Structures are given as C-alpha cells and as structure tokens.
Amino acid sequence: MARITAGVTTSHVPAIGAALDRGEDKSDYWAPLFAGYEWSKKWIAEERPDVVVLIYNDHATAFSLECIPTFAIGCADEFAIADEGFGARPVPTVIGHPELACHMAQSLILDEFDMTVMNQMEVDHGLTVPMSLMFGRVESWPVRVVPIAVNVVQYPPPTGERCFKLGQAIRRAVHSFDEDLNVHVWGTGGMSHQLQGPRAGLINQPFDHAFLENMNANPTALRAISHLEYLREAGSEGIELVMWLIMRGALSEQCNELHRFYHVPASNTAVGHLILESPLDEETT
Amino acid sequence: MVDNSEFDDIPGTTVFTAQRSHEGFHLNQFCMSLKSAANRERFKSDERTYLDEWPMTEAQKQAVLERDYNAMISLGGNIYFLAKIFATDGQSFQSAAAKMAGMSVDDYAAMMLHGGRSPDGVRSKTEDR
Numbered sequence: 001m002a003r004i005t006a007g008v009t010t011s012h013v014p015a016i017g018a019a020l021d022r023g024e025d026k027s028d029y030w031a032p033l034f035a036g037y038e039w040s041k042k043w044i045a046e047e048r049p050d051v052v053v054l055i056y057n058d059h060a061t062a063f064s065l066e067c068i069p070t071f072a073i074g075c076a077d078e079f080a081i082a083d084e085g086f087g088a089r090p091v092p093t094v095i096g097h098p099e100l101a102c103h104m105a106q107s108l109i110l111d112e113f114d115m116t117v118m119n120q121m122e123v124d125h126g127l128t129v130p131m132s133l134m135f136g137r138v139e140s141w142p143v144r145v146v147p148i149a150v151n152v153v154q155y156p157p158p159t160g161e162r163c164f165k166l167g168q169a170i171r172r173a174v175h176s177f178d179e180d181l182n183v184h185v186w187g188t189g190g191m192s193h194q195l196q197g198p199r200a201g202l203i204n205q206p207f208d209h210a211f212l213e214n215m216n217a218n219p220t221a222l223r224a225i226s227h228l229e230y231l232r233e234a235g236s237e238g239i240e241l242v243m244w245l246i247m248r249g250a251l252s253e254q255c256n257e258l259h260r261f262y263h264v265p266a267s268n269t270a271v272g273h274l275i276l277e278s279p280l281d282e283e284t285t
Numbered sequence: 286m287v288d289n290s291e292f293d294d295i296p297g298t299t300v301f302t303a304q305r306s307h308e309g310f311h312l313n314q315f316c317m318s319l320k321s322a323a324n325r326e327r328f329k330s331d332e333r334t335y336l337d338e339w340p341m342t343e344a345q346k347q348a349v350l351e352r353d354y355n356a357m358i359s360l361g362g363n364i365y366f367l368a369k370i371f372a373t374d375g376q377s378f379q380s381a382a383a384k385m386a387g388m389s390v391d392d393y394a395a396m397m398l399h400g401g402r403s404p405d406g407v408r409s410k411t412e413d414r
Binding site: 065066205 | 291292295296297298299300301302303306309310313314316317319320321322325354355358363364365366368369372373375377378379382383385386387393396397398400401402403404407408409
C-alpha cells in the first residue's frame, strides 16, 4: 500500500533557483537561506521517498490566460523544464509517476474534486526550486513526482478550506493505491510577499510566524483565513499559502514537527520551510 | 453580483480578477509569447512592430514601450506575465518591484534586507491600519 509519511512546505522564489544555477549559493546574501535546508537535505536522503506529490502553482508557463484550471494533476511520464523568459533552468527533467497520478485523478474526481488532467505539461520554478532546495544539484532527481498545479494567478484561488479538503482527498487517493510506495506531499509558495504595485515588498513576519506555528498546532485556524485577510496581511502573492493547506490536509491530524526555518529576504519574499512527520498508525479514510 | 470593491480599500494593490484578465488578455498573451527565445529576439530588434502584431490597445502598447509596469497592471496586466518583459530585458524581479514601488533599486534592496515593507498602515485605507 502507498503511504503518506511526511509533508514538506517551502517557498519557491525564482531567484533561489537562479542563485543556485549561477553558483552563488555560498554568497553572503544567499548562504543563510541555503543553510536552512542543510538539515532537510540530509533528512530526505535518509527518508528516500519514492514519490513526491508536489503542490505548486504555475507562473504563466504551462497555463496562459487561454485556460485557467483551478486544480490540475500531471499524469505524464515526464515533465520538461520550461523557458520562463530567461532560458530553461539547467536542472534534470522531472520524472512522473503516471500509474499513481492516473489513479489519483480518478479517485479525486469521483471524490468530487474536478481535476484537470495534464498528459503533457512543462514545469517552472514553482516546482523546480523546491526540488533544488531539497535535493541540491543532481544529475537526475532521486524521486518521482506527481505535480498538482493550483491556480493562484487569477483571482480567486481556491479557498484555504477547499485546499485542505483536497489534501484529505489526496490522502484517501494515495492510501488506496496498491503498490508499496513511500509518498511525501509538499506544499510550496509563500510566505508573505507582494510583487506588484506601490505596496511591493510587503513582508509580515508576525503573520508568517503564526502561520508556521499553526500548520501543526492549529490548522483549523488557518483553514478559516479569508482571501481578503491574505491580501491585506500577507500581500497579493502571499495568498499562495493556501497551497500549504493542501499538504496539511493530506497528513495525519497529529503530526510531529521535525524542522522549521524562516528567512527574510529572498529577493522580494519571506521564505518559510517546514517538515512535518505524519505517523502511520492511524485510520486513513 | 460579485462585489470586489473591498479590494480598492487595500493601498497600492491590484487584484487580478476575471474582469481584469479579460481586459488584459492580449497584453498578457503578448507577454506569454516571450517564453520563446526567437520571439524575444524579434521583440528586442523592433518592439513597436512586434507589439503591432497583437490586438492590444494603444495605451497598453505605450505602457510596454515605456516599461511602466504600474500602468500595465492598471490596463489588465498580471505581474507573472509582465515578468517575461523584464526577463527579456535582463532585469531582476527586485528591480522591477523597486520601480513599481517608486523606489531606487538600492533603497528597495535595503528595505528588503531590513525585513521588508511593514504591513502597518498599508492594510486598509478606510480603517487606516
């Protein structure tokens, strides 16, 4: 049986990928950021997940304004690295897990989550920066990936409550897959940041710290945060944090926090990172 | 009827609704075309001719030519699409953000290094908090 054993959250700032790709990760500016992931890299090398269900958002890469799916699941064999306007990142192609992804797509839709199924999809920094932060520079990624893209570009994104419930449905889907697989769920994006307009540069550290704390201590409080509150408190792009709630919904109610890291700034953004261990000894459906 | 008036209460912020997406469709699709290296080269060699291939309004085209990102946003542009323009220019996201904030790149970078822009006073116009 496939089992979800842990969840990871992390910001996915494009400048982090650029810093790594240019070999600037030891610079005074970037070294403190990458230091926050050293423990995580050692941890995941020992954990050796078979598959990561990676929740992220596309940034005008696979999805133009022609078509804006709220939730899309990648069922392809592999996912090419996109040119986002400055050339493709020099990182390996992302290898999918089509058997699990197709099973999840069917399970989720019949569980009343109307997923868009992607049989071909390029992926951008939203997916590859978290991979780089957790695995570093590699010749090939040591894990297969089921990408789940969430619209947070055009308002409204799905609500935090809806995202949490999708996470719960992902848990039911993964746990009904017959093959023995160690599965992680990652929620990416955030934390507080605003990339546009005269209010650009907004960072709300008290909001971020409370969010990090409540991911394990009180996710019910996070589910109730309205879009207007995200916009006011965490910035117009900080609303990406709804994707963390998908990850949280996919884990056990009681988790163990293994690692927490927070850093300001990475370019325009507050970086937050959590690792939650999800105990297996619990009824899953 | 959806009511988005509450967004107008947030200072310095434009929320990219379906209505704005409709208004900015061709502007943003032009930006999307800059994903291709060949298109980036064509755009750089003659911006006006390239823009004239898109059914954008004259105001949208002028805002692009002037690299006035706040104007582009007011005309339906979305920042993730507009990012293709400053990527084509070889500019960082931080330099574009500084420009939108009306700050020098150095002042903006210093603000970020000191913890970013505080939300205090820029949450709500009417409630002044």
